[in-house]
């Protein structure tokens with residue numbers, strides 16, 4: 063909040079300062095404003111010429127016709143006569159007749175002027191010297207003055223750049239003799255307004271229906287002394303609006319008028335201005351159109367003849383084309399607005415491609431200002447405060463960027479500081495401990511780690527134990543008193559530095575090579591951490607934005623490296639590791655989790671952790687919300703065994719706990735971390751123990767008891783030979799059963815533990831099965847079972863351990879024989895399926911009840927069945943078959959229905975890897 067208001071404050075200051083600067087510059091350098099106005103007038107372009115103003119031009123053509131100037135005044139008289147014949151509104155004679163010439167000429171002129179009756183003659187205020195001094199009127203000859211309707215002054219005020227922009231409505235000489243401007247007088251005469259009817263206020267001059275607004279500081283008056291009294295005439299100015307470059311007005315050649323080539327009607331009801339336009343006659347001034355390249359045929363260079371300036375002045379009054387100034391307060395407001403707009407544009411145009419965006423935004427603001435100014439100027443006839451606005455724009459742009467860079471700099475500083483703190487709290491490497499560890503590992507008395515940048519001098523990173531002195535670029539020395547020690551220097555080249563590890567060890571007993579390598583790795587890690595710290599150690603030193611950005615970048619990359627390291631470390635954890643947010647959604651799953659949960663990491667991400675775990679255990683998720691509450695709110699830890707079912711059920715220890723922001727103590731909960739440690743092995747060991755217990759306590763006890771009982775009887779009593787024979791046969795059977803049980807059990811255990819190595823070779827299944835069946839034929843015959851071979855089809859050879867495979871088949875076939883009634887069949891067939899071969903043993907035996915099927919492959923399991931009463935068994939055969947099948951990457955399956963028989967299918971892949 064505070065920074066926000068400080069921000070806004072600084073923006074407001076920039077806006078005000080920019081507007082003030084604009085106001086100051088436009089006030090102190092009015093020329094800029096003038097220049098801009100001229101440009102805008104030129105940009106506006108010429109306007110169509112009015113049809114009530116005509117110029118009779120003393121042009122080059124007239125000079126060619128009547129010879130060099132001055133001409134006889136009789137010529138002027140003829141021109142006036144010809145003009146007057148057209149009955150113009152008024153004739154403004156923009157020629158000075160101050161000096162007398164020949165009497166007949168002068169009086170001819172006076173006569174013509176008098177006859178016309180509406181002629182305004184020119185007077186000019188002239189300073190005594192070019193540098194100024196007393197000003198006096200250059201008045202027309204008294205005869206001419208009297209004949210004329212009135213006298214008007216033809217003085218034009220030029221700016222410091224020589225451009226004629228204004229006229230003084232009234233001018234007075236030092237004696238206070240005031241004369242009105244010729245344009246004003248011509249209109250007055252043309253409209254037949256008496257001199258007294260002109261009213262003048264400090265703001266405007268009322269001339270009949272025309273209002274001339276006055277400009278400038280009216281209080282600055284021209285003071286004159288008239289007839290002994292001091293008189294102040296206001297220096298009221300009006301601005302001329304030029305309709306175009308020279309030649310814009312309808313103009314007739316003086317020669318044509320004198321020669322009567324212009325129809326009188328052309329001049330009717332017009333203000334006719336007679337004056338010089340020929341370049342050789344001078345009387346030219348610069349107009350705002352001075353820069354316009356002359357292209358029309360009627361253009362005489364770029365300076366404008368006085369008579370055209372007069373025409374423009376008259377037109378300005380007639381059309382009321384007065385430009386007004388923007389009021390000061392409004393101008394200031396505009397400046398402030400432009401500054402605000404500039405700041406806004408700069409702050410909006412950030413992000414990618416910032417340079418281009420910023421330039422574009424600034425260009426847009428400039429275009430807006432110029433367009434608004436142009437509209438303002440051409441439509442509303444108001445001079446826009448462009449200088450002020452442009453200066454304000456530039457200033458706001460500069461100050462805004464400056465401010466932005468300050469703000470960015472300050473933000474970078476604080477960001478650097480934050481990351482530095484975080485980084486140093488994370489980095490645990492202690493320089494001193496590195497040297498100490500090396501000393502311990504290498505059994506050294508002194509250790510020093512040096513580093514040198516490419517070509518740079520060696521610098522000590524850390525040391526421990528005896529002081530090792532550095533001499534020269536790569537030489538090291540021990541202090542004199544440490545005799546019986548040797549020095550070992552190990553230089554390690556790194557991409558941008560050389561790290562040198564120096565070890566002082568007991569003479570003649572350097573550390574082993576392996577230890578040296580380990581020490582070198584520790585030294586490099588320490589040196590690199592040291593170098594990183596070095597780079598940033600003087601972070602407070604005044605540095606530029608670029609440096610700050612670079613350090614930030616560097617710090618950032620270090621943090622990223624660390625994050626990557628931690629990520630990799632988590633990924634390489636052997637346990638299943640799942641990290642979830644406070645909402646229980648998984649955000650991280652390591653490769654082991656992916657493997658155990660059998661779901662890609664991306665699919666796991668975003669899923670509910672508790673749901674995923676429940677799903678893996680194949681149990682209903684219960685109430686995951688409740689568990690989440692217990693974890694996150696109560697911060698209870700979960701620790702329990704879970705079993706992930708499958709072909710090989712796996713057992714894990716699940717540990718779940720909340721991750722808290724503080725190391726200990728309350729701290730807010732950031733997420734949940736769950737780990738699953740595989741305890742299948744322990745489980746198996748436990749299972750084996752249980753099996754052994756079962757084997758010894760149940761399975762072995764019965765035969766052993768029988769053997770013991772019968773052998774006791776045999777030993778103690780002298781039994782008749784027949785009974786003794788039966789008994790010893792029974793003892794033999796029990797012993798055989800025991801032996802088989804033990805050897806089968808050991809076989810399984812060896813297979814399970816991985817102690818048995820498969821001796822794979824290419825096995826032709828038909829041949830192998832045939833051999834096995836040959837051995838079982840006697841048993842089958844004894845029990846009245848027909849063994850039918852269905853092995854005619856050539857199956858692919860498989861890579862397998864022939865002995866194990868044969869023992870599996872033998873188990874299955876002997877089961878088919880054992881668990882079938884007399885006079886039934888057992889069909890053994892083999893065929894290619896998938897990428898392997900399946901061997902099928904189908905019998906017409908008792909079959910296996912539904913609920914026994916799932917236990918059939920478990921160790922020691924036997925179907926509880928009266929028919930099996932005479933069948934000796936261990937319940938280990940099928941467990942062994944399954945173990946053999948799985949070791950080969952294959953499987954064993956059973957289909958069975960009670961009373962009609964069972965089908966066991968053993969499948970082995972052709973070669974492992976294709977399974």
Ligand code: ADP
Pocket residue numbers: 873877878881905907908909910918923924925926927930934935936937938939940941964
């Ligand atoms: P054993 O045959 O030594 O008892 P096994 O593991 O080979 O041990 O068999 C386990 C049990 O499965 C047997 O006790 C038997 O009840 C049942 N069984 C096995 N094969 C068949 C079969 N082909 N038909 C019916 N029952 C069978």
